Amino acid sequence: MSERLLVVSTDCHAGLHIADYKPYVESRYHEMLDLAVPVQLDMMSKASESFLIAEINEAWRAPIARQLTGAWDYAERTRMLAGDGIAAEIIFPDGITEYNTPPFGAGLGLSPRDAVPELQWAGAMAHNRWLAEFCANDPARHIGVASIPLLFDVQRAVEAVRWCVDNGLTSVMIPTLWEDHPPYHHTRYHPFWEACEELGVIVHFHSGPAPHPEYFGRDWPQEDNSEQLPGAMGIYVSEVMWWLYRPLTFMIWGGVFERFPRLKAVIVEGGTLYMLPPWLRLLDHNYHDVHFSAKLGDFRSHLSMAPSDYFRRNVAIGASCVPRADLELRGAFGPGQIMWGSDYPHPEGTWPRTGEYLRQTFAGFPEADGRRILGENAVAFYGLDRSRLQQVANEIGPEASLFN
Amino acid sequence: MSERLLVVSTDCHAGLHIADYKPYVESRYHEMLDLAVPVQLDMMSKASESFLIAEINEAWRAPIARQLTGAWDYAERTRMLAGDGIAAEIIFPDGITEYNTPPFGAGLGLSPRDAVPELQWAGAMAHNRWLAEFCANDPARHIGVASIPLLFDVQRAVEAVRWCVDNGLTSVMIPTLWEDHPPYHHTRYHPFWEACEELGVIVHFHSGPAPHPEYFGRDWPQEDNSEQLPGAMGIYVSEVMWWLYRPLTFMIWGGVFERFPRLKAVIVEGGTLYMLPPWLRLLDHNYHDVHFSAKLGDFRSHLSMAPSDYFRRNVAIGASCVPRADLELRGAFGPGQIMWGSDYPHPEGTWPRTGEYLRQTFAGFPEADGRRILGENAVAFYGLDRSRLQQVANEIGPEASLFN
Numbered sequence: 001m002s003e004r005l006l007v008v009s010t011d012c013h014a015g016l017h018i019a020d021y022k023p024y025v026e027s028r029y030h031e032m033l034d035l036a037v038p039v040q041l042d043m044m045s046k047a048s049e050s051f052l053i054a055e056i057n058e059a060w061r062a063p064i065a066r067q068l069t070g071a072w073d074y075a076e077r078t079r080m081l082a083g084d085g086i087a088a089e090i091i092f093p094d095g096i097t098e099y100n101t102p103p104f105g106a107g108l109g110l111s112p113r114d115a116v117p118e119l120q121w122a123g124a125m126a127h128n129r130w131l132a133e134f135c136a137n138d139p140a141r142h143i144g145v146a147s148i149p150l151l152f153d154v155q156r157a158v159e160a161v162r163w164c165v166d167n168g169l170t171s172v173m174i175p176t177l178w179e180d181h182p183p184y185h186h187t188r189y190h191p192f193w194e195a196c197e198e199l200g201v202i203v204h205f206h207s208g209p210a211p212h213p214e215y216f217g218r219d220w221p222q223e224d225n226s227e228q229l230p231g232a233m234g235i236y237v238s239e240v241m242w243w244l245y246r247p248l249t250f251m252i253w254g255g256v257f258e259r260f261p262r263l264k265a266v267i268v269e270g271g272t273l274y275m276l277p278p279w280l281r282l283l284d285h286n287y288h289d290v291h292f293s294a295k296l297g298d299f300r301s302h303l304s305m306a307p308s309d310y311f312r313r314n315v316a317i318g319a320s321c322v323p324r325a326d327l328e329l330r331g332a333f334g335p336g337q338i339m340w341g342s343d344y345p346h347p348e349g350t351w352p353r354t355g356e357y358l359r360q361t362f363a364g365f366p367e368a369d370g371r372r373i374l375g376e377n378a379v380a381f382y383g384l385d386r387s388r389l390q391q392v393a394n395e396i397g398p399e400a401s402l403f404n
Numbered sequence: 405m406s407e408r409l410l411v412v413s414t415d416c417h418a419g420l421h422i423a424d425y426k427p428y429v430e431s432r433y434h435e436m437l438d439l440a441v442p443v444q445l446d447m448m449s450k451a452s453e454s455f456l457i458a459e460i461n462e463a464w465r466a467p468i469a470r471q472l473t474g475a476w477d478y479a480e481r482t483r484m485l486a487g488d489g490i491a492a493e494i495i496f497p498d499g500i501t502e503y504n505t506p507p508f509g510a511g512l513g514l515s516p517r518d519a520v521p522e523l524q525w526a527g528a529m530a531h532n533r534w535l536a537e538f539c540a541n542d543p544a545r546h547i548g549v550a551s552i553p554l555l556f557d558v559q560r561a562v563e564a565v566r567w568c569v570d571n572g573l574t575s576v577m578i579p580t581l582w583e584d585h586p587p588y589h590h591t592r593y594h595p596f597w598e599a600c601e602e603l604g605v606i607v608h609f610h611s612g613p614a615p616h617p618e619y620f621g622r623d624w625p626q627e628d629n630s631e632q633l634p635g636a637m638g639i640y641v642s643e644v645m646w647w648l649y650r651p652l653t654f655m656i657w658g659g660v661f662e663r664f665p666r667l668k669a670v671i672v673e674g675g676t677l678y679m680l681p682p683w684l685r686l687l688d689h690n691y692h693d694v695h696f697s698a699k700l701g702d703f704r705s706h707l708s709m710a711p712s713d714y715f716r717r718n719v720a721i722g723a724s725c726v727p728r729a730d731l732e733l734r735g736a737f738g739p740g741q742i743m744w745g746s747d748y749p750h751p752e753g754t755w756p757r758t759g760e761y762l763r764q765t766f767a768g769f770p771e772a773d774g775r776r777i778l779g780e781n782a783v784a785f786y787g788l789d790r791s792r793l794q795q796v797a798n799e800i801g802p803e804a805s806l807f808n
Contacts, residue, residue, distance in 0.1 A: 183618050185635045214587050231589045231657030233703035234711075237690045238653055242646060249642055253635030272689060278682040285676060286641045299637035307638075 004397035005085070005371060006390050008378035011206075011268050011320040011341025012089040014144075015100040015107065016072050016130060024126035025103065032119060033103055044099055057097055060347055067352055071095035071345050074137050081141075084342055084354035087375065087392040088141045088384055090318070091134075092173060092206050092268070093127055095345055102127035106147050109209050110175045117152035124149050125160070132167040140385040141392060145171040145204050151181040154188055158195045171202045171382070176209040176247060184247050185254025193256055197263040202382065206318075207244045207269040210236055241270045245279055248315060252283065255302045257310040264381065268318030269343065273326040276317070276333070283307035312337065316381045319373070321350050324361045330369060339378045359402045367403040408801035409489070409775060410794050412782035415610075415672050415724040415745025416493040418548075419504040419511065420476050420534060428530035429507065436523060437507055448503055461501055464751055471756060475499030475749050478541050485545075488746055488758035491779065491796040492545045492788055494722070495538075496577060496610050496672070497531055499749055506531035510551050513613050514579045521556035528553050529564070536571040544789040545796060549575040549608050555585040558592055562599045575606045575786070580613040580651060588651050589658025597660055601667040606786065610722075611648045611673040614640055645674045649683055652719060656687065659706045661714040668785065672722030673747065677730040680721070680737070687711035716741065720785045723777070725754050728765050734773060743782045763806045771807040 019037050022030065061068065070077035072095075081089065094101045094108040101107035105115050106123030124147040131144040146164045150157040151174075161172060182188060196203055215232040217225030226232070244267050257263060270276075284306045303310075312334040319326065320341035330338055343349030350357040362370050375393075379386050423441050426434065465472065474481035476499075485493065498505045498512040505511035509519050510527030528551040535548040550568045554561040555578075565576060586592060600607055619636040621629030630636065648671050661667060674680070688710045707714075716738040723730065724745035734742055747753030754761040766774050779797075783790050 182621075182633075183639075185619075185633055185639060187632050187634070215589075217586075228591050229586075229589055230591070230659050230706055231654070231703070234657035234687075234690060234707075235587075235589060235654055237703075238657065238687050238711075239650075241686075246643075250635070250639055253638035253642065255634050272686070275682055275686060278679055282645075282676070282679055283638075283642050286638060299635070299641075302634055303638075307642075 003390065003400070004393050005400055005402075006375040006379065006386070006393040007084075007086050007397055008339070008375040008382075008384070008389075009081075009084075009086045009089045009342040009344065010266070010316075010318040010339040010378050012091050012344045013094050013108075013346060014071050014077070014091045014131070014134060015093045015095055015102060015127065017098060017100045018103050020072070020100075021103050021123070021126045021130065024129045025122055026125075029119065029122040036103055036119070040101075040103065040105075041099060044101075057347065061097060064352070068095065068098055068345050071098060071100050072134075074134065078138075080344060080352060082396040084344070084351050085358075085393075085396055085398040086342060086354070087389045087397060088143065088378070089344075090171065090341070090378070090382070091131065091142060091144045092204070093131075093145075093147055097345075097347065102147060106149065108173075108206055110147055110149060110173065111177060111209060112149070112151050112175060112179045112181055113177075115149070117149065120149045121152065121156065123147075125163075128160075128164060128167075128169065132164075132169055136168060139168055140388045143171055143382055143384070144169050145173045148172045148174050150174040150189070150192060151178055154192050157192050161192070161195045161199060161201055165199050165201060170200060171204060172196070173204040173206060176205045176207075176243060177211070184250040184256065189256075190259070193260045193263050197260040200383070202264045202266060204266045204268060205244055205247050207240055207267070207271065210240045210243045212236070241272075241275055244270045245276075248311065249283065252307045252310045253303075257314045258303055258305075261314075264314055264316070266316045266318055266339075266381075269320040269341065270317070273317070273319060273322065273329050273333075273338075277329065280308040280311055283311075316377070321348065321357070322361070322373075324365070327361070327365065327369075327373065330373070335369075335372065336377045336380055338373050339381065340374050355398060358398055362402055363404070365403055367400060370403050371400075407794065407804070408797050409804055409806075410779040410783065410790070410797040411488075411490050411801055412492045412494075412743070412779040412786075412788070412793075413485075413488075413490045413746040413748065414494045414670070414720075414722040414743040414782050416495050416748045417498050417500070417512075417750060418475050418481070418495045418535070418538060419497045419499055419506060419531065421502060421504045422507050424476075424504075425507055425527070425530045425534065428533045429526055430529075433523065433526040440507055440523070444505075444507065444509075445503060448505075461751065465501060468756070472499065472502055472749050475502060475504050476538075478538065482542075484748060484756065486800040488748070488755050489762075489797075489800055489802040490746060490748075490758070491793045491801060492547065492782070493748075494575065494745070494782070494786070495535065495546060495548045496608070497535075497549075497551055501749075501751065506551060510553065512577075512610055514551055514553060514577065515581060515613060516553070516555050516579060516583045516585055517581075519553070519556075521553065524553045525556065525560065527551075529567075532564075532568060532571075532573065536568075536573055540572060543572055544792045547575055547786055547788070548573050549577045552576045552578050554578040554593070554596060555582055558596050561596050565596070565599045565603060565605055569603045569605065574604060575608060576600070577608040577610060580609045580611075580647060581615070588654040588660065593660075594663070597664045597667050601664040604787070607667070607669045609648055609651050609669070609671050611644055611671070611675065614644045614647045616640070641675075645676075645679055648674045649680075652715065653687065656711045656714045657707075661718045662707055662709075665718075668718055668720070670720045670722055670743075670785075673724040673745065674721070677721070677723060677726065677733050677737075677742070681733065684712040684715055687715075720781070725752065725761070726765070726777075728769070731765070731769065731773075731777065734777070739773075739776065740781045740784055742777050743785065744778045759802060762802055766806055767808070769807055771804060774807050775804075
């Protein structure tokens with residue numbers, strides 16, 4: 001009998017309801033938390049009128065209320081993972097629909113916009129404490145991604161990374177947008193990259209952040225500007241992946257991967273994969289081209305390889321819910337770069353029908369490539385305990401016959 | 405004997421040295437002008453230490469000093485156009501290397517960043533007055549693109565457009581970056597699009613603007629931050645075309661071309677053409693896709709066509725100095741969309757060796773397509789006087805044998 005598939009979801013989410021983080025927040029911030037939580041709940045509620053359409057979500061949530069509690073309930077979560085055949089998962093913050101996000105804006109957006117640095121740090125560390133506990137239930141299966149508000153204080157971020165490692169967390173998420181702070185080519189971040197490289201901590205960028213006020217209006221979500229700003233959502237979904245790639249544009253050209261060659265980074269849930277090859281081709285074009293940029297002087301000498309070489313060596317792609325058409329582009333990437341994800345418990349995820357999705361998407365797909373994308377690439381990239389995970393997979397994993 | 409080629413350059417530049425604009429600036433701004441010019445000259449000089457490398461430019465300029473005066477000297481300009489075989493040209497501001505840019509930041513960048521609106525308007529109108537005079541030398545051959553600081557005052561922009569038309573200018577350039585102002589999907593700009601559509605005025609976006617302070621540092625160009633911000637130039641050249649496409653992303657999704665179906669726009673000197681098809685595919689993907697964005701509600705109903713349909717109907721591409729490899733992508737665009745440009749008198753242009761460039765680039769290229777790209781598309785898009793221009797071409801235009 002052939003071994004069952006070892007499936008790893010590189011895009012899952014978990015978190016408490018915002019109010020339930022209180023025990024994990026340092027007590028000196030409790031007064032601010034009590035003030036902030038109702039404000040943040042109100043904002044999320046108003047946002048759900050236009051961004052995550054409330055009616056759609058209500059209809060979607062009603063029959064799966066219990067399954068959604070897996071965002072924080074460990075027993076329910078393992079039941080959900082078993083149902084989807086998932087042996088291990090990478091866990092980002094924010095269940096979204098249940099308002100389960102860390103306080104003070106320390107969740108998936110992790111935006112420095114309008115943030116009070118001290119409070120965002122408090123919210124991030126509250127989530128990280130809870131996450132470390134949650135993953136400790138079975139560290140081989142649950143890889144938590146800690147929230148690190150890097151922009152405010154690089155030295156503090158280095159200390160936070162050390163705290164993470166000491167507490168079993170070896171993946172971190174940093175802001176995708178830097179707003180008015182220096183971007184990631186700035187050498188001020190070198191101590192952070194150095195610590196991550198030294199400690200084997202993987203840096204994550206998760207799709208979602210974008211300059212929402214540009215699209216939806218400066219007062220969004222407090223006011224409904226949709227009459228004055230038609231098409232805002234179309235613009236958002238058309239631009240959001242560019243904002244996800246952007247940190248890598250800065251890191252690659254900034255020589256971060258040249259200087260820290262073992263540093264690993266991931267971009268997650270960037271939507272369709274077909275924008276990545278043209279973006280890489282453009283970076284390389286500007287590395288190799290000389291005529292049109294001659295007036296700009298030599299801006300390549302600090303890089304020993306072409307930009308796409310760093311991308312292939314140092315970066316992996318979290319290809320959540322990837323459709324078959326995108327899988328056919330795999331030749332444009334390194335064989336170890338594409339990693340599947342279920343996006344549990346988000347509405348656009350493959351769960352709780354991952355089995356059905358897998359059969360539809362991978363039928364007739366080459367098994368060796370399929371095994372890599374569905375799990376083996378993540379095992380290698382994150383350095384997971386393969387033998388332990390194969391034991392789990394042998395109980396809950398999908399049959400290899402799905403490739404037939 | 406076959407007719408000579410009618411060549412139109414859709415990307416040329418002209419302008420006075422910044423100090424020489426004084427006679428065209430309203431006298432009430434002269435005091436401010438006297439204060440501003442030395443500051444702007446100093447900034448440009450410092451910028452040339454890092455952005456337009458001074459040494460490179462000195463070496464480049466020395467043997468062509470006279471040719472560069474065609475940026476403002478009409479006789480020299482017509483001599484240059486004749487040498488390049490160019491019958492007509494679209495004229496943007498800024499010769500750059502001779503510091504010939506309109507005052508108060510009203511030139512090619514036309515950035516609202518750090519601008520005093522009243523002064524930028526004064527600088528823009530000074531350039532527009534000079535440009536109208538310059539083009540009046542031979543209006544069939546010289547199509548000036550007026551500078552319109554639209555973001556500050558939409559009603560004033562409408563009046564400026566009417567002034568332009570009254571003075572023979574039917575092309576305008578508006579800011580590519582809006583900084584803290586509302587983007588182009590905002591309905592506040594409708595009166596401007598309406599005036600342009602009604603008067604047949606074509607809206608231009610010229611490549612170049614980008615968030616330079618992010619790349620080069622907030623104090624750039626006053627301080628040299630290159631040690632702290634390695635790779636800044638590589639990031640800039642890799643991102644600049646995205647900032648050029650961005651206004652169209654907002655206009656298309658904002659329904660501007662849906663509401664003003666005869667409005668015409670151009671993007672100019674966006675570098676390689678191969679990023680355009682993936683960008684259009686992405687816009688269309690987000691128009692047709694339903695599953696992954698179901699949670700966002702219906703954001704397409706205000707558009708009767710897919711985004712790429714508006715792009716093909718309303719937008720032309722100024723493909724300055726286009727290489728042969730990019731021409732092979734022409735099937736991805738409408739047959740009338742691609743328009744060649746020489747970029748005279750910028751350092752990266754094909755001049756003064758356009759003849760050599762044309763023979764190298766178009767040898768063996770289908771003549772019908774070549775004629776369209778090199779001139780006929782611009783004639784149709786801008787509604788130029790074809791018979792008059794063919795007369796000019798018959799004297800100075802290249803031989804059709806270059807396609808052999």
